[in-house]
Amino acid sequence: MxxxxxxxxxxxxxxxxxxxxxxxxxxxxxxxxxxxxxxxxxxxxxxxxxxxxxxxxxxxxxxxxxxxxxxxxxxxxxxxxxxxxxxxxxxxxxxxxxxxxxxxxxxxxxxxxxxxxxxxxxxxxxxxxxxxxxxxxxxxxxxxxxxxxxxxxxxxxxxxxxxxxxxxxxxxxxxRIMPKYSFHTTPYAAARPNVLGSSLGEQALKDYNGQTYWLSVNVGDFLKPESKYPKWLSLALGYGAEGVVYHPERTNRAAGFEARRQYYLSPDLNLLHFRGRSKLLNTALYVLSIVKVPAPALEYNREDGFRMHALYF
Known part of the structure; x- marks a missing residue:
């Protein structure tokens, strides 16, 4: 809801x-x-x-x-x-x-x-x-x-x-597995700004076409302590959608939109790995740990197949 x-x-x-x-x-x-x-x-x-x-x-x-x-x-x-x-x-x-x-x-x-x-x-x-x-x-x-x-x-x-x-x-x-959020603007908000948002802030909260949710896996935490794998480097699996403006689906299609699911694979940063003695730094890292950092990403959707993004957020 x-x-x-x-x-x-x-x-x-x-x-x-x-x-x-x-x-x-x-x-x-x-x-x-x-x-x-x-x-x-x-x-x-x-x-x-x-x-x-x-x-x-x-x-x-x-x-x-x-x-x-x-x-x-x-x-x-x-x-x-x-x-x-x-x-x-x-x-x-x-x-x-x-x-x-x-x-x-x-x-x-x-x-x-x-x-x-x-x-x-x-x-x-x-x-x-x-x-x-x-x-x-x-x-x-x-x-x-x-x-x-x-x-x-x-x-x-x-x-x-x-x-x-x-x-x-x-x-x-x-x-060890941190859910994260990322957002980018989409052209879909302009088609229905009262629902998907008219300002950037509203769109970040309302436009599901631009939202991607991730499960960021801290790979190093699953390896042996002597492993040389960098503890700050995580691997993230993402899920999002595109072309969803109206409901039900037949109404969405009648308006010229085709809804589709999107799946992503991307490297990520384990920000909590960088905690130190600074309370300010630790506070920032703790809050920012809910957000996926921009990074290259491999996308799959049923319409385009696999697509590579040089930088995705």
Whole structure:
């Protein structure tokens, strides 16, 4: 489900905003602790820190939901709670976006609880559920809207995103496969700017034709310690779509657009490998780690077959 917050003339997609906010809030907390591997620290909970986190989270998220209700839902017709099947829309790029957002919200939740001294297993399980906790109320709100409803696909994507963080932390005590995002402008936004965005900022959030989501694999983390493979060099698998402007598909074709899926293979940088003593640097690397760096990429789609991009973002 595409959900937008209208504040004056600004429309922001809720999921990326919450995800980025979670990452920004966890900093500089995380930067203070990056030198302490989670599996070598005996955690001692700090009640004051936990109280601060709990109060701040409750107040902040409650305010967000109240603002969301007033700014978006208050003017819409409401009905009994129901589900709306949007799983065929946007060639599921929006669902991958939900996975990406929930993953990084949960990742931030784990790191915040580590900072607060919560024991490792509890930090992983409780913090790892943050993506689900943040996104589920929004789906509940959607469920009462007459024009659409709650999306089971969104709920599944959110759950898988959070579960992926928990699974990696339990298995490896670190993130070895990092979901990332990249964006480039497309001509499709001009065909439907009210939906796909009229400004660069709106298009980065709304135009699924220009969004690519990646799984960036830190190859060096899977090799033996004595391996000479550079730990900073990752390999990324990407997924995106093109030609998706209208729904359903027959309407899209009638308007002259042909939707197709795109698959990518590209080198990437493991930015967290470059962490050091600088809190500012660590903060920047932590936040930027959700974004795929521009790099050469091999694309495959059913229309063109294989295509090489000298620099893709």
């Amino acid at each position: 595409r959900l937008y917050v209208s504040l004056g003339m600004i429309k922001l997609k809720v999921l990326p905003v919450i995800s980025l906010s979670a990452l920004l809030l966890v900093q500089p907390l995380y930067s203070k602790a990056v030198s302490f591997p989670p599996d070598t620290v005996t955690a001692t909970p700090h009640n004051k820190k936990l109280l601060l986190l709990g109060a701040g989270f409750t107040a902040g998220y409650t305010a967000l939901l109240v603002s969301l209700n007033e700014a978006w839902y208050a003017e819409q017709e409401r009905t009994n709670f129901h589900f709306f099947n949007d799983n065929r829309e946007w060639l599921q790029v929006d669902k991958v976006g939900h996975f990406w957002g929930a993953f990084h919200e949960s990742r931030a939740g784990i790191d915040v609880l580590r900072w607060a001294g919560v024991p490792e297993k509890k930090a992983i399980w409780y913090g790892g559920l943050l993506g689900i906790v943040l996104q589920t109320p929004i789906e509940v709100f959607d469920g009462y809207q007459a024009d659409y409803g709650a999306s089971a696909g969104d709920l599944v994507a959110n759950t898988v995103g959070s579960a992926s963080v928990i699974a990696q932390e339990l298995a490896w005590q670190e993130i």
